[in-house]
Amino acid sequence: xxxxxxxxxxxxxxxxxxxxxxxxxxxxxxxxxxxxxxxxxxxxxxxxxxxxxxxxxxxxxxxxxxxxxxxxxxxxxxxxxxxxxxxxxxxxxxxxxxxxxxxxxxxxxxxxxxxxxxxxxxxxxxxxx
Numbered sequence: 001x002x003x004x005x006x007x008x009x010x011x012x013x014x015x016x017x018x019x020x021x022x023x024x025x026x027x028x029x030x031x032x033x034x035x036x037x038x039x040x041x042x043x044x045x046x047x048x049x050x051x052x053x054x055x056x057x058x059x060x061x062x063x064x065x066x067x068x069x070x071x072x073x074x075x076x077x078x079x080x081x082x083x084x085x086x087x088x089x090x091x092x093x094x095x096x097x098x099x100x101x102x103x104x105x106x107x108x109x110x111x112x113x114x115x116x117x118x119x120x121x122x123x124x125x126x127x128x129x
Contacts, residue, residue, distance in 0.1 A: 010058045019057070023050035030121060031108060038107050045104045052097035059090040 011019065027046040034042060063086050073079035 010061045011054070016054055016058075019054045020047075020050045023053050026121060031104075034108055042104055042107050045100050045107070048100045049097065049104065052093055052100065055093045056090065056097065059086050059093060062086045063090065 024046055027049060028043075031039070031042060031046065063084070066084065066086070068084055068087050069081040070084040071079070072082050
């Protein structure tokens with residue numbers, strides 16, 4: 001299990017960048033046969049998808065470590081538990097990820113992806129649709 005550091009991060013900036021680059025390179029390999037015109041459009045999508053994957057990894061680790069709820073106190077008499085911000089964030093990042101992935105699939109003709117390599121990539125990296 002990953003532990004969060006004192007800055008509220010599970011990965012250092014270098015580790016995060018390394019992970020993003022790893023996913024980006026893998027995605028780039030999957031789309032290597034895309035023509036140059038489309039490639040200029042999909043490169044930013046690949047970068048965003050890779051970034052979302054790493055965000056989701058950190059958010060999942062945070063939720064595993066801290067749970068879905070957090071304690072709050074507003075003044076003397078108002079306190080209790082509320083849904084953690086990580087649960088909202090993971091939902092939003094998942095939506096962004098799905099949107100980017102959907103846009104990517106629009107730009108990639110089916111003929112360029114044998115055995116639906118994006119789906120295989122998602123399965124191999126524990127990413128749910």
